[in-house]
Amino acid sequence: MIILDTILPLFVLLLLGSVLRFTKITTEPFLKTADKLVYYIFFPAMLFWKIGNSTGNTQFSLGLCLAGILAVVLVFGLSLFFIHQSQMPRFQAGSFSQACYRFNTYIGMAIVMNTLGAEGVRHFGILVGFVIPLINVLAVCVLIWHSDQNLNMKEKIVFFARALISNPLILGCVAGLVVSQSGFVFPKVMNNTFGLMTSITLPLALISIGGTLSFKGLACHTRASLVAACFKLLVLPGLGFILLKVFFVTGIPFKTGMIFFCLPTSTAIYVLSAQLNSDTQLASAAIMLSTLFSFVSLSVALLL
Numbered sequence: 001m002i003i004l005d006t007i008l009p010l011f012v013l014l015l016l017g018s019v020l021r022f023t024k025i026t027t028e029p030f031l032k033t034a035d036k037l038v039y040y041i042f043f044p045a046m047l048f049w050k051i052g053n054s055t056g057n058t059q060f061s062l063g064l065c066l067a068g069i070l071a072v073v074l075v076f077g078l079s080l081f082f083i084h085q086s087q088m089p090r091f092q093a094g095s096f097s098q099a100c101y102r103f104n105t106y107i108g109m110a111i112v113m114n115t116l117g118a119e120g121v122r123h124f125g126i127l128v129g130f131v132i133p134l135i136n137v138l139a140v141c142v143l144i145w146h147s148d149q150n151l152n153m154k155e156k157i158v159f160f161a162r163a164l165i166s167n168p169l170i171l172g173c174v175a176g177l178v179v180s181q182s183g184f185v186f187p188k189v190m191n192n193t194f195g196l197m198t199s200i201t202l203p204l205a206l207i208s209i210g211g212t213l214s215f216k217g218l219a220c221h222t223r224a225s226l227v228a229a230c231f232k233l234l235v236l237p238g239l240g241f242i243l244l245k246v247f248f249v250t251g252i253p254f255k256t257g258m259i260f261f262c263l264p265t266s267t268a269i270y271v272l273s274a275q276l277n278s279d280t281q282l283a284s285a286a287i288m289l290s291t292l293f294s295f296v297s298l299s300v301a302l303l304l
Contacts, residue, residue, distance in 0.1 A: 006114050007298050010107060013203060014291065017210020026211050034208040038201060043106065044172030046198035047125055050113075051176025053186055054122040061123060063247030064257050065130045071240040071261065072131060075101045075231055076138050082227065092224060094143035094278035098269040099228035099286035101236060102135055105169060106205040108263045111298065113202075115259075116252055122180070123256040129173035136167065139269075143278055209267055209291075218285040225285040228265070232290050233297040237261040241304075255304075262301040264294035 020026040079100040083093045105128060112120040186194070218225065240261035244254055270283040 006111055006302060007295060010110055010206060011295060013206035014210035014213070017207035018213055019210075020207065021211035026207075031208050031211045034204055038106070038205045038208065040168050042198060042201040043109075043205065044168040045194060046109070046201045047128075047169060047172035048176040048179070049186070049191075049194040049198060050118065050121045051125045051173060052179035052184070053191070054118045054180055061126070061249060061253035063244070063249040064123060064253040065127055067240060067243035067247050067249060067257055068127050068131050068260060069134060071236055071243055072101050072135060072138075074239055075236045078235065079228075079231060080142070082231075088224070092221075092279040092282050094139070095269060095280070095283040095286070096224055096228055097142045098139045099225070099265045099283065099290065100231035102139065102266040102269050103131075103232075103260065103263040104209070104266045104291075105132075106202060106209065107294075108260055110202045110206070111259050111302075112256060115302065116255055119252050120256050123253050124260065125173045125176060127256065127260060129170055129177075132167055132170055212267060212270075213288050213291060214284050215288055218288060221279075221282045221285045224282055225289045228286045229289045229293050232265050233262065233293050237297060237301070255301075258301040258304055259298065262294065262297035264290040 017026070021031070076097065079097040082088075083096060088096060108124060108128075109121070112124045116123075237258070240257060244257050249257060265287055267287055270280055270287060
């Protein structure tokens with residue numbers, strides 16, 4: 001029942017987003033605006049409020065963060081090895097590599113909130129705060145390395161700076177942790193305000209994701225997108241499980257980690273691929289397959 005109660009509602013909203021887009025009730029400009037609202041305002045506000053409202057007594061799980069970082073780095077290395085061995089075109093390399101390890105934060109937060117509560121949100125927020133900067137740097141490195149564009153040093157530095165210091169999700173996590181540790185208690189008016197602001201965050205995010213999912217490019221990139229999905233939903237969870245055991249991670253942090261490892265790939269790979277001239281059709285196909293197959297991986301994570 002936990003699978004039906006937790007995962008099925010998420011996929012219903014994803015399907016609703018696809019239906020709304022297909023029937024033209026939502027449009028591409030609307031979806032782009034919704035993405036910006038969620039990414040820059042509502043989701044960072046949710047992270048700040050949820051983490052800031054959690055008790056400062058929740059212990060920081062170093063093992064969880066180390067397992068997350070090492071698993072991502074290992075899969076990153078394996079993706080590069082596959083790119084080299086398969087002689088994948090440079091145009092596709094950046095999109096493929098991202099699809100192997102980037103994760104959908106919105107789906108992860110929805111599941112963690114529904115199953116693990118405030119403590120799970122706190123652990124997930126800390127983990128995300130460590131992993132997102134690393135993932136952005138890895139993704140930009142591969143995209144720039146394999147890009148046919150002649151980027152000068154200044155442009156490269158700008159991309160790295162954005163990846164490290166301007167991510168609103170990281171800023172929301174950090175601000176929430178500071179508030180949580182300070183002992184500040186949100187007054188009722190602030191709780192009500194943030195409650196109203198963030199109540200639409202995850203539904204809007206999921207509907208927006210559903211509206212952008214597309215089978216476009218799948219016919220041309222079946223093999224590459226399947227391999228990327230296997231890296232993301234089989235190899236990464238397997239390595240993550242082993243590393244969580246190696247670092248003796250148990251309880252809520254262990255459950256948080258397994259949900260994190262089993263998440264589908266992020267829709268952000270499409271945007272970054274477009275910015276740095278990589279294969280957006282491959283990115284779209286990888287996102288679609290990963291999202292569909294994640295129903296199985298997330299079900300296994302919840303059963304564990």
